[in-house]
Amino acid sequence: MIVNERETPEGLLVAVCDEDVLGETFETEEISLTVTEEFYGGDGADEGAVVDSLARADVANIVGREAVELAIAEGFIDEANVLEVGSTLHAQLLRM
Template identity: 70%
Template sequence: MILNERRTEEGLLVSVCDPDVLGETFEDGELSLTVSEEFYAGDEVDEAAVVDSLRRASVANIVGERSVTVAIDAGIVEEANVLAIEDTLHAQLLRLG
């Protein structure tokens, strides 16, 4: 999985994606998701690093079947809140307070 962390005034912004979706655009009706290299490119890491980063995140964007499944299995994202867009999965995380 590819992981990118950015420090912002609001906290830690994390983007995670599967390598095979980087640079792709997915569409479903009026929904469109572009997995841009500018936003998602980072380091290729293992599941433990992804889980650690997501647990520390204030905001996260997660794209791809494997990446989203890791977040679900770790209890970070609820499966009911995952979007299926074309042939990939997408989840967002926002921690308040």
């Protein structure tokens, strides 16, 4: 997986994606999602590093089956809130 962390005025923004979705575009009739290098590109990360980043995130965008399923398994995302976009999964986390 790939993790990109950046500080914003709203807090820590974490973008996580599976390596194989970086640079891809996924679509449904209502949604088009492009996993850009600019937003999602970052460092390769194992599951522990992804969990650590998500635990510290104020906002997170997560794309890819492996990344989203890890976020669900670790309790960051409720499965009912996951979007299936084309052949991949997408979820967002907002801590208030």
